[in-house]
Amino acid sequence: MNTKTVKIFDSTLRDGAQGENMVFSTDDKFNLMKTLDSFGISFIEAGNPGSNPKDMEFFRKAAGYPLKNSKLVAFGSTRRKNITCAEDSLLNALAGTNTEYVSVFGKSWDLHITEIIAATLDENLSMIYDTVKYLTGRGKKVFFDAEHFFDGYKANPEYALKTLKAAEEAGAESVVLCDTNGGCFPHEIYEITEIAVRNSGVEVGIHCHNDSGCAAANSIAAVKAGASQVQGTVIGIGERCGNTNLTTVIGGLQAKLGYSCIPKENLPGLTTLAKKTAEICNIKLNSSMPFVGKSAFSHKGGMHSDGVMKNPVSFEHITPDSVGNKRNILLSEVAGRSAVLHRINEIIPGLTKDSPETKEIIGILKDKEYNGYQYEAADASFEILVKKHLGLMENYFDILYFKIIGERVKGGTNPSTAIIKVSVNGSTELSCDEGDGPVNAADKALRRALTVFYPSVADLHLIDYKVRIVDGSAATAANVRVLIESTDGAETWTTVGASTDIINASLTALVDSIEYKLMKDSAKTAAL
DSSP states (O other), X not given: OOOOBOEEEEOTTTTGGGXXXXXXXXXXXXXXXXXXXXXXXXXXXXXXXXXXXXXXXXXXXXXXXXXXXXXXXXXXXXXXXXXXXXXXXXXXXXXXXXXXXXXXXXXXOHHIIIIISOOOHHHHHHHHHHHHHHHHHTTOEEEEXXXXXXXXXXXXXXXXXXXXXXXXXXXOSEEEEEETTOOXXXXXXXXXXXXXXXXXXXXXXXXXXXXXXXXXXXXXXXXXXXXXXXXXXXXXXXXXXXXXXXXXXXIIIIIISOOBSSOGGGGGGHHHHHHHHHHHHTOOOOTTOTTTSTTTTEEOSHHHHHHHHHOGGGTOSSOGGGGTOOOEEOOSTTSOHHHHHHHHHHHSTTOOTTOHHHHHHHHHHHHHHHTTOOOTTOHHHHHHHHHHHTTOSOOOOEEEEEEEEEOOOTTSOOOEEEEEEEEETTEEEEEEEEESSHHHHHHHHHHHHHTTTOGGGGGOEEEEEEEEESOGGGGGGOOEEEEEEEEOSSOEEEEEEEESSHHHHHXXXXXXXXXXXXXXXXXXXXXX
């Protein structure tokens, strides 16, 4: 087993911020920096201090923060042509940042040099050498990012290697090979990286983009060829199709290939890192993401479910807990009795495959699915279904009445009003609220009524709402399925409702969501 150390260079706050709809506040960047540091990332590239006031503010704020595991890196480019380093304001802003490390990119593809920046090949080598020399002379440790290195090598291998040598001779700590267009495949990355490593006297890094869907595989191929630094972003965000997904690379290198990327004891925090990053980025974590996605260890088919319960290695390449994830046995008509029993036993231990209660629950599940319900993504609703059937769930509230009033205003919004009356232990509460559409109005009115009895309901909010037509042939009379994802800030869960009336389906899912929250709160109180 290979135990070589690979340094992880995270660019979520710089290259990741170039992804579509990615905007970080200074506080966002600071929170993610602390998260990455706690996880044990070697280097955190946090932005270009010369490009905008926000990055300048961040570096000023971060200067006094004591990082435990990571080194902060400022980013910039080589000097512009026809001026000296001392005359380049952006380069001087980079040199003036309070970071030990800086990363600068320069051209390594002759096409970019002659057609994009309109310089000669010799001028470009001087720009690289002068910049690295200037920064090292100012006390900086420099990473040189050879932009478009692989395309450059294919077009002019001798010159591409000269750009690396110029940075090395000027004192660069490492040279980083960039697949900037993301068009290479693993065999190309391996072959070219191996040549670059053989011709370099300093550490070689790899920086890949995902335009061909190969960024993670390419990065691992580069490591196998001798690269000892991997650049990328957490959960793969970045320009166009994104950057190398560091959670995938760390999972592959450390959990499967035996490399050391982060402290060993931190690997079970990989899934949490991905979730925190998605939260800071204000995006939903892709459920099918390797290692850290919700579906990474989910099993639906009866043979798969049965096999993994008998011996996990039959359908899992690593153990879920090794990366902080968990196994998820999905419930559906194809899951099989063993899979359903496994999920029931997680809720109520002790029932067997032949228990009458098991057969009853499976029957209810099939009837519900026939009528449009689907529980494979709605664990919270399934838990409620099981506990209610077995008489193990408290009746927290009843909805006595609800009414939705909608308006259509020409050229304006379509506001809705919801009136809901609830009963809790004999006491009633009538509430009215407005919302952007009937579901939003019903959600606000219901929670307004229930907070009189259960103040913690105020912490609950919806983060995703999905509607699916179950039977398209019935047109407007079709059953609709509604999935609602909710959070109280600490946990996230999904509930389901189905009906020919979208409002009723939505309200069913909303009620399940609130009941699940109250059930969790009761369990916590009982445990105290």
